[in-house]
Amino acid sequence: MKVKMLIAAAALAVSSAFATSALAAPVQSPTEVTIAGQNGDYHGRVKSNDKTNCENDRNVKVYKMLGGSPSPSTDQKIGTDTAEPDGAHASWSIGNSGYKHGKFYARVGKTDFCGADRSPVIVR
Numbered sequence: 001m002k003v004k005m006l007i008a009a010a011a012l013a014v015s016s017a018f019a020t021s022a023l024a025a026p027v028q029s030p031t032e033v034t035i036a037g038q039n040g041d042y043h044g045r046v047k048s049n050d051k052t053n054c055e056n057d058r059n060v061k062v063y064k065m066l067g068g069s070p071s072p073s074t075d076q077k078i079g080t081d082t083a084e085p086d087g088a089h090a091s092w093s094i095g096n097s098g099y100k101h102g103k104f105y106a107r108v109g110k111t112d113f114c115g116a117d118r119s120p121v122i123v124r
Helices: 002-023
Strands: 031-033 036-038 041-048 059-064 076-082 084-086 089-096 103-108
Touching: 031 103, 041 059, 041 103, 076 089
Parallel strands: none
Antiparallel strands: 031 041, 036 041, 041 089, 059 076, 059 103, 084 089
């Protein structure tokens, strides 16, 4: 009887371990977003080792920083674009936003397969 209980307990433990690993979140590929531009015209690239899932069709948001550090929840969103294939990586551009002076950054959110990223802040 003890042997059957030990076998059942071991089977339950192994089954539970497999169930837990099956429910674990998938590993997200690191993603990088860049920003550049002059006179209110902001553009950049989205880069990742997983080009298929993490570069093309990524929604990029551009913010004007209002406080002392980037905070997408409180900073002013000045434009968005969807990254499109362009050579080695995907490119995005919001065109002329009209915002020529201040501190600006771009952000790409996470997806099921891809990590989020925020560009360095640029000062214009």
